[in-house]
Structure formats: structure tokens, C-alpha cells
Amino acid sequence: MRRFFLLAKAKYAVAVLKLAKLGTVISLFVSLWVYAVFFGWKFAFALMYNMIIHESGHLIAAKQRHVKTSPMFFIPFCRGGYRHERNAETREG
Numbered sequence: 091m092r093r094f095f096l097l098a099k100a101k102y103a104v105a106v107l108k109l110a111k112l113g114t115v116i117s118l119f120v121s122l123w124v125y126a127v128f129f130g131w132k133f134a135f136a137l138m139y140n141m142i143i144h145e146s147g148h149l150i151a152a153k154q155r156h157v158k159t160s161p162m163f164f165i166p167f168c169r170g171g172y173r174h175e176r177n178a179e180t181r182e183g
Contacts, residue, residue: 113161113163114161114162114163114164117163117164117165118138118142118164120164120166121138121141121164121165121166121170122134122135122138124166124167125137125138125166138164141164141170142162142170144170145162145170145171145172146162148171148172149162149172152172152174157174158174159172159173159174160172160173160174
């Protein structure tokens with residue numbers, strides 16, 4: 091019975107990986123693990139949640155302005171971010 095439960099959960103994990111870019115998921119879990127080692131799981135989850143929301147806001151703004159972006163990435167103790175098109179039009183003024 092337990093194997094069936096784990097297989098059912100694995101199905102959802104595969105669906106999440108298909109929706110998100112694999113590099114984003116890997117960097118998210120690596121960052122989560124590093125922060126958890128140093129500060130504990132509660133702080134790590136709260137920090138990564140806030141970083142995801144923050145970076146998603148940047149990505150949404152870029153998409154609204156039709157700027158091509160890379161998937162989100164996270165670097166422990168450094169930052170979260172994404173790359174964008176260098177020749178994007180900017181507003182003058």
C-alpha cells in the first residue's frame with residue numbers, strides 16, 4: 091500500500107517538473123537545502139517562498155513588456171534572478 095502511495099505522489103512530482111524548468115527546480119532545492127543547513131527548515135521555507143514571490147513579480151513585469159527571459163534561478167547566499175534580453179526597449183525619461 092505504501093508503494094502505491096509513493097508512486098501516486100511521484101506522478102505529481104513529474105507533472106511539476108514538466109511545468110517548471112528543471113534548472114529552476116534544482117536551484118530551488120539546492121538553495122532550500124543550504125539555507126536549511128545553516129538556519130533551519132522553517133526559515134529556509136519562508137526565505138525561499140519570499141524569493142519566489144519577489145522574482146515572479148520581476149518575471150511578470152518583463153513578460154508584460156514582451157521581454158524574453160530565462161527561467162528563474164537561485165544562488166544560495168547570493169541572489170535569485172533571471173536573465174533577460176539585452177536589447178529590450180526601455181522607456182525614455
